[in-house]
Amino acid sequence: SHSPGIEFTYNQTLSKWFRINGNVSAFYYLLEADEAYNTAQTENFSYTSRLSLNFILTKSFDMQLTGNYKGPSISVQGEVKPMGNVDFGCKKEFWNKKASLAFKISDIFNTQRFYIESSYTNYYAEVSHKWETRTAYLTFTYRINQGVEKREKPKGNEGGSEMGM
DSSP, X not given: OBOOEEEEEEEEEEETTEEEEEEEEEEEEEEEEEETTEEEEEXXXXXXXXXXXXXXXXXXXXXXXXXXXXXXXXXXXXXXXOEEEEEEEEEEEETTXXXXXXXXXXXXXXXXXXXXXXXXXXXXXXXXXXOXXXXXXXXXXXXXXXXXXXXXXXXXOSSSOTTOO
16 A cells, blocks of 8 residues: 655644644555456545644633544545544643543534445445444543642762762
8 A cells, every 4th residue: 555645734822712723634545456466456535634622711721622534535445434523622620720620522423433335346345333432521630749849959969970970
């Protein structure tokens, strides 16, 4: 297989409460197979994209909306149909940023599916798979020693070698 491509990334703070981050990857895909010297070749152009919208609502509370999309592509088994999903998350920090509580829902529209069509001589198949992708996560984080200043190492050559070891 050969897959040259290019990727573009965009990251911009549009205001003190809104930030956008996105990327697009585009690539040409060539598959070559040699079944007992009957050379077969298939190719296509595909892309993937990701967009994140970050909303800073207060100094301690933010939200994020993220979308992913993968265009149609080919594989050894056949043609993979496009797929995508959208995730939502929010985070609240408290106790002087020593702790945070985060909530995330993945695939909020329940759209992420895998679908492939395969066809060969006297053979045709369609395979569809739907993962249980709509999932909620609740995460509590407590940072030990967050904000504690590190003690300075003693200066000079007290008991160490001349190289400072």
